[in-house]
Amino acid sequence: MYTEDTIAAITTPPGVGGVSIIRLSGKDSFTIANACFRDQKQEPLSKRQNRTIQYGHIVNPEEEESPIDEVLLLLMKGPHSYTAEDVVEIQCHGGYTAVQEILKVVIAQGARMAEPGEFTKRAFLNGRIDLTEAEAIADIIDAKTDKSLQLAVNQLGGALSKKVGALREALITLIARLEVTIDYPEEDIEEVSINEARETIQPMVKDMKELLETAQSGQLIRDGLMAVIIGRPNAGKSSLLNALLRKNRAIVTDIPGTTRDSIEEIINVDGIALRLVDTAGLRETEDEVEQFGVEKAKEYINDADLIIAVVDASTPLTAEEKDILQAISGKATLICLNKEDKGVCVTAKDIEAIGQFSKIAPISAAQGEGLTPLRELVKELVYGGQVIPTYQALLTNTRQITLMETAYKQLQQSLETMDQHMLIDCVVTDIRGAWESLGEITGQSVGQSIVDELFSRFCLGK
């Protein structure tokens, strides 16, 4: 939607390259950048020389100024910028966490997540680019070909929309009950007391707070599929991981886990981010056989969207391996038969006898051969809709987080409004706002449905 607010987005491809760029455009760009940029100089960014580069740190001003990354800022005042608006570009280290954190901070400071193609659109609407280029923009934001959006919605289908749906349902029930007594004050309908409204909203606020906390804890996944490589020691997990990384390595990030220190690697499989959890990291410090037992494997299995089990085909299956394979039967699983060149003790048939697996493929991890089935499987699972993300954090992108935060603030505001003894016309304004913000998360249209609710729930009329 075209409004003249300030927008922000990561303008570099996700997870690729040594530098990532976050672009801010709009009248508050300088103010927002100023709020989270720290360097030696005193003067605000808006007073500094136009078209210069500034060196410093981005901090989160709401969390005791904790520094996020060292950055370079490019200052470009409108109309001499790409969008002809005030633009600030933040160049930070290429990686996963820092760039996302910076985006979150600038959004918390008042920027809005840019829509696809929005910078270019603004450039056009502000007279910066010509007609032929504009044709291309129409393609970028083409509503018919927005497959990635659709995909995102499909993936989210289950858990998030269920959760948001439940929140919305509870809200609309309350809204309908409040509104009906306003529009039909003389009907024989019990009025909702302020206390009742408060008691309905309080647990919802708590719920939403928890959702937001998981989204923001930083330990949980915001994008991509989580894949776990399992297998007994020496089966070839590390070789497979290294082979995958050699060809597809995007970035390496240290993400401290909640219960263990594991290393996650992100690879790019034809545009799909795959987060590989290297269970190999565990056994270096611990007694491997005992630690990597069935229990541990199950823990991973529960968290993973995709399981890659590496089996040493040159030696017979151990009892533990069989247990693990049984435990992952029926899930999105790729079984890699490694080391077939050293003799075949285990065949695909032997594996099939143990359980149901998505794909069984021979590989040679050491030579980096046979990785194609993995790519195919990933694509098949994602585009075929078989992978349902199991994120504990349901809110997976900044847009959703922003909307949930808005809804959360609106509901809190409604509670404050009640505490101040304001009347129902004010109280219901924020509740309606929250209901609409939640609707935007899952893309449900709003419109007339409040009125529809009134008529379907209550017996009204002359």
Next chain:
Amino acid sequence: MYTVDSYDVIVIGGGHAGAEASLACARKGHKTLLATLNLDNIALMPCNPAVGGPGKSHLVFELDALGGQMAINADKTAVQMRMLNRGKGPAVHALRAQSDKVAYQKLMKETLEKTDNLNIKQIMVTDLVVEEGQVKGIVSELGEFYSAKAVILCTGTYLRGKIITGELTYTGGPNGQRAAEHLSESLRQCGIELMRFKTGTPARVDKRTLHMDEMAEQLGDTQYHAFSFMDDWIDRNEQMCWLTYTNETTHQIIRDNLSRAPMYSGLIEGTGPRYCPSIEDKVVRFKDKKRHQLFIEPEGNHTQEMYVQGMSTSLPIDVQYAFLRTIPGLEDVEIMRPAYAIEYDCLNPLQLTPALAVKSIKGLYSAGQANGTSGYEEAAAQGLMAGINAALYIEGRNPFILSRSEAYIGVLIDDLVTKGTKEPYRMMTSRSEYRLLLRQDNADLRLTEKGRQIGLVSDERYARFLKKKEQIEEGLHVLKEKQINPTKEVQAKLQAMGTAGTKTGVTAYDLVKRTELDYGMVADAFDLPRYSPAVEEELNTSITYEGYIKKQMDQVEKVRKLEEKIIPKEWDYMAMKGISLEAQQKLTKIRPHSIGQASRISGVSPADISVLLIQLEQYRRSQGQVK
């Protein structure tokens, strides 16, 4: 054909829409004809004897500020008034008047007759004359031709009207009147799409046969208010209403006779309103409800007829008697006029522009129930707007369109022309997203200037308005300047007023902001000037609600730019790249006036809107316009 006369504007229909439309045109100096099929039924109230209520009263206040008539006449002919929703906040306060129906009709007829440039005639219109996409005039059943530069359809429920009571059906308008049988066909031939709607009204009963002691009295307010800015607040409490309830026996009788109800026997095809269900509908749809309430309301000062609100039905007369007589207070009831349902043709409002002009025919406007609405107030508001716009069209001026953030009238018309309606549309406050801005109490502040520019606000009203505005500004200034220091005396005063003391001192403005205080209390305690109740009401609301009002203003500002982007009329959406098919179809049908309107069409996504914006910018550049 015999040409009788030439007019600037011809209004077809003399109901609430027609009356306001013709007054607006004539008052703006245009030679106007009001053609009605019965001069005795100008501004008839064929259903409830009341004006106002939530959402509807807001429309009446707004119409008044723009120079319409309904508010003034409703004030003069009220027999009881109540301010509803007093405990729910000023944004939803809603004035409701019980009206003397006959007095209202007489007064409106008199108002019309006394208006310069306006002729009212008893004419049955059979044909609309359109040549080359331009309206030319009307033909009557007697073969007379009246030419006009603009025509406004205010046909109410009369187009192919059909009355249904039980097994009986006949062609007719409400209240034993004739139906307009031929005009529908003429409209269809002009390419206008019609829909079939249904509504109904309850029985009128003889007051002398009711047992008032078995019902609960419903008094009006003792101290009160007026719809019109020009009327002082006076006590209007001559008449009483009564409340009683149905019971299981009532419901059983209705259930036993459902097979004879036209809604269920298939005799009725039209779509009825969900908010105004018949009693048989209520009993069927809400099985668990043990009782339904009904209000007994007077039809006027000089009649024994009472309106039985809540009991609209099309069941046969013997069933009507049977179930009414099970209700406490109505055991011996005599029906004076039976309840009935009515079916009628109306326009699909998606064919209209936000100026209420029919898109396909130049000079043709439409208002009221003809556009698929319900209610006197909705009709009057549209009548005024259609009248103003027909007049502006003749004057060659830009149309007058109110946005959703400016008025309930804007919400009403935008909903109709953008979303359409599948049932008779009734205004409700919950339809407005800017409810805190669109209050009864500030309708004058919102709209009087606009009415003045249009030319419908008299010098007297305008002077009175400026004075009120000045006093509000003065009041705000006085409150902000008045410093209240934390002396012992002040603390005692505050305590006596039931509010917290102050540590560092406050302004009087801060005190009014406290929900437990109002201007009057603060003024009396700290020697500030007192103003009229209307001025003090405005001060209280704007101060207490300041933060909330600001928040809604910010939202309005966000979408304002989109409202100001006007879309070229000739756009071919089907040929446009990058828009979803559903959006292409909807846009082609609705042909939105602005990008803002387009963004509210269901099925048009934000991505579609982005494409439209780009197309608009391309168009602008191709037209060689410089920014």
